[in-house]
Amino acid sequence: DIQMTQSPSSLSASVGDRVTITCRASQGIRSDLGWHQQKPGKAPKRLIYAASRLQSGVPSRFSGSGSGTEFTLTISSLQPEDFATYYCLQNNSNPPTFGQGTKVEIK
Amino acid sequence: EVQLVESGGGLVQPGGSLRLSCAASGFTFTTYWMSWVRQAPGKGLEWVAHIKQDGSEKNYADSVKGRFTISRDNAKNSLFLQMSSLRGEDTAFYYCVRAARNFDLWGQGTLVTVSS
Secondary structure (H helix, E strand, O other), X not given: OOOEEEEOOEEEEOOOOOEEXXXXXXXXXXXXXXXXXXXXXXXXXXXXXXXXXXXXXXXXOEEEEEEOOEEEEEEOXXXXXXXXXXXXXXXXXXXXXXXXXXXXXXX | OOEEEEEOOEEEXXXXXXXXXXXXXXXXXXXXXXXXXXXXXXXXXXXXXXXXXXXXXXXXXXXXXXXXXXXXXXXXXXXXXXXXXXXXXXXEEEEEEEOOOOOOEEOOOEEEEEOO
C-alpha cells in the first residue's frame, strides 16, 4: 500500500496568514492526489484534484502543487471559515489512502 | 441537486450485521465508480471499499475483507454496504463517495455504533 505522510499534524495560524500543508507519498503517484477539507460535524469536501486543479466554487486562495511524491496545499490568506482539518488522498493505486490529517486552528 | 444520501446506520451488538444504503441523485450513477469511506470518532479517514460502474470489480480494505460486501443497484441509483461480524473497531461514520478524480462528491454520512 502507498503510505501518505502529511505534515504538520496541526498548526495554529491567524487570519490573513499564509498556510502550507505537505503530503509525501511512499512511492510515485504522478498527479493522482486530492485535498479535502472537513469541518467539525460535517462530511469532507474536495478542494483540489489532480494535485493542482481547483474544485469549482472553491476560493482561489486555495492552491495545490506537486507531482510524484511531494505535494503541497497552500492557503494564501487564511480566512475564518478555513479553520478545519485537511486531508490528502491518493488514488493512483489500490487501495486509496489518506494522509492522517492536518488540523488548522486559530492562534 | 447532485447528492448522495446514506441511511441504515445505528447501534448493533458485536458479531451482528447491518446494511447501509446510499441513494444517489442528480447525476448519471451508472458512469461512476463508487466507494465507502469511514471515520472513527475523532480519527482520520479510512477507505473501506469500492465498486466499478457495472459491479464487475470490487476491492476492499484488509480490515474489512471477508466481512463487508459492497454492491450497487444501477436501476435504483443505489449503493450498499453489507456489514457482518461487526467489531467495536468498526464503530464510525460511514460515507458514501463518488470516486471520480480523487473522490469528488461525499454524502453526509451515517453513524454505525458497535457495542453491547
